[in-house]
Amino acid sequence: MKKIGITLLTAFVGGAVAIGGYKLAESKYAGSLSLEDKQKVYFTNNPTTAITASTGNLDFTQAAAIVAPGVVHIKTTYKPNESRGGGTMDDMFNEFFGNRGQRMQAQPSMASGSGVIVSNDGYIITNNHVVEDADDITVILTDKRSFKAKVIGRDPNTDLALIKVGGTNLPLVKIGNSDNVRVGEWVLAVGYPFAMESTVTAGIVSAKARSIGILNQQRQSPRFRGNGRQMPEEQPQANTSIESFIQTDAAINRGNSGGALVNANGELIGINSAIASQSGNYEGYGFAIPINLAKKIVDDFMKYGSVKRGYIGVSFDPLDAEKAANYNVKQINGLYVNGVVKGSGAESAGLKEGDVITKVDENEIYASADLQERVGRLHPGDKVRVTYLRDGREYNANIVLKGDDQVNMAANTVSAAASKALSQLGATFAPVNATQKQRFNITAGVAITRVQSGGLLDSYDVPAGTIITKVNGKPVTKPSDVVDAINASKNNMVSISGFTPDGAMMRSTFPIGE
Template sequence: MKKIAITLLTAFVGGALALGTYKLIENKYADSRSLEDKQKLYFTNNPLNVNSSTGDLDFTQAAAAVSPAVVHIKTTYKGQTRGGGGADPFDDMFNDFFGGRQRQSAPVMASGSGVIISDDGYIVTNNHVVENATDISVILTDKRSLKAKVIGRDPNTDLALIKVSATKLPLVKMGNSDNVRVGEWVLAVGYPFTLNTTVTAGIVSAKGRSIGILSQGDDDNPYQRRNAAPAASSAIESFIQTDAAINRGNSGGALVNTNGELIGINAAIASQSGNYEGYGFAIPINLAKKVLDDFMKYGTVKRGYIGVNFLDLDADKAKEVGTTQINGLYVSAVVPNSGAEAVGLKKGDVITKVEGNTINSSADLQERVGRLRPGDKINISYIRDSKERQATITLKGDDEVKLAGNSGRSNEEIYNKLGASFAPLSSTVKQRYHINSGLVVSEVRSGGIFDQQEVPKGTVITSVNGKAVNSVDDIDAALSAGKGDMLQLSGITPDGAQFRYSFPIGG
């Protein structure tokens, strides 16, 4: 009996020591875990008991599981003009997408939504919800108000990660946006019009939508978000489109499936009025996971590039560029010193698959690449001479593809290399393309870069090196502020297709 007691005591003490050691290690390395690891640990201890409601259309379980972890974000801004707009940085976007009011000298207030993704206080929202805010408050569903700090922001995906000092918070389980199917039921959860938590239902209308809102930032754009400076040409748009009602204040909120899993972050609506008119757009969570982990590890996004310029193909575009392929991405140029150049990709190749998945649009490729970092490898399939080929490309960062100084070239030299002239846009053209700035290519001279890259007369240039242009002086300023041996252009082709090009301007 004595031996049994000693054995039990020894086992108890050993177990306690092991548990204590584990807790010490867990606490020490808690912040080094990825968001996905944090979520796995949380939901192992707190299983999410939600059954799919597709059959009986009962969304109550999913709504109950998600709503406590969707928060109201209130922001304060200095009462001053911002970026050429009014005093309220959000009035110019679509009569205020998420609920601010213009004031003359008092601090400007605005609001949006956010989603708790870690029980120690990490919250994902949109970049445009917190950008330039002087104060950020997070209102929990239990009515607590907590101050938040920005961990990282990325205009190219319109994502931001903020953090509050709190523990044991409810959170939304991250799902797999790759498994989302067109036609499946989804819920949008957020704080429209500064109301309390609101849940709306709809279906996934489309995937891989690119609407041009991150690259242009026009206040006349029907895909309303806000009036901000255009992002650089590395903007990534591959939205999940839904007809679940999304209104002012839903920005940064959750799009979840009927299992209560987060599949997207609501970011924009298609609207001429600023209110719900049928469609909303959410950032896929699989793209967001990588961006958010980068924020936690590095404080910024580590983005890799294949190193090609490309055009979406259809029957008309294929005929224009002289290829028999009508599906995939036509390679119009290969960036010097890039991963694509290293594996031998050439102008005229047509990229058809990435990681074995068929490419239907540029958004498909950009999202896949957007999940990776410099040094990562990606497998692509492409067509050359009517034969399918494969290549494994090692992604490179900006600093590895000659983006480190303009080599002393003058703007006049760059103009001569471009071989193009520009003219102001008419109000008719602006209205047709829903833009409020830009220049039209009025002449393309033989032998210049525009001629070589088949940029036709009539093309609208909306930004140069990530800066909006509305006059030749704007182009001069953008060229002077440019980085490196690459010229980045965004615009609209004469047939209405949006494009983003990076041209080598080296000697």
């Protein structure tokens, strides 16, 4: 009996020492923990009852109850007489962000959105457009506690921001795995629509890897939330924005921006960011940033204060049957490489213009979003395995990503001026194929594969199918030659010559605005 008592006492003391040491280590190293580590520590110390997935009985009460306390209401204030309203991004985000158009009034303007607590020491994920330019940020919890928040980091390229409040032992939402999300599964959207109290709506995942053009400020005339204009066309030009949204039909409205998209187990799979609507309110199309992408951005904010982004170093055009025919390739899925950045990892690995990227790290690539999200989770110095087609043969290349401080993407692909010019022209281009060469009796040139409504070519009635042989007097044989010719322009004019789709010779000159 005495031996048993001694054994129990020893076990008790040993356990106490272990727990005390763990707590000491936790306290000492809390500041250096990543977001994922913070979550592991919290849920190890605070185990939760397993939530039964609602596939069968459609009972979301458990998931809603566990998530709602960790989703906060964010109120922002802006100084008066500052002309920040009315810009393109303001127009696009206005329906989520509130009354930004009132900033021109004499009184300070206010707006509201949502956020998700992801660590019990006060880190909160939200959208960049929720806190951008805010002079004062107030965070209100479901239990009515209120905190002032400071911005830790903002990233317009993903529309993500990380803010922090001074509270402790805060409720938080458990982070899930957005890679495991399946189209058709049930999800909940949690936030503060129309500045109301915490609101939970349910729906399904409608699609994954959606790109809607909202973050690419270089594209013109986007249709977003009912302004009556057209959705932007994909354009093969340099673009640092990353869009790979989870699309859902869970009701999302103004004020939901920055809130949580969770699965039936109450796990955070996305940050609600945007809607597509003709009326400005919910019409069944909501978009959330995958949490696996958000985790990387947040960890960068916590560690560096800014995002450390790696680049493969290519510009590309997503393929479909029509584009494949225009590019004279058989592959209808993948990304057609129409430019390789000098000094980039892609150039070092041997990629060339005309290659078709089909896989990244063995994951099939169907659209630009598939590539951008995968690479967007990585850092400069990380490696990716790229599978590509060239002349009908498949090749693999291990590419070392480089940061924007190692290779100037804008200078080597599309300059800011050329990017603006291409956007104003409103067209995509492809090298002429053998049939076009024979028909027009030419040896080289580029074909206009698509004309965007509202662009200069559309305004001057230059249709798709037009063959361009020269730009500003310089022969062109590939899309990048168009860029080079525009770069060389010194009078803000672009002159194109070639053939109309019916074979007539043509020449047109367009002014390119400042």
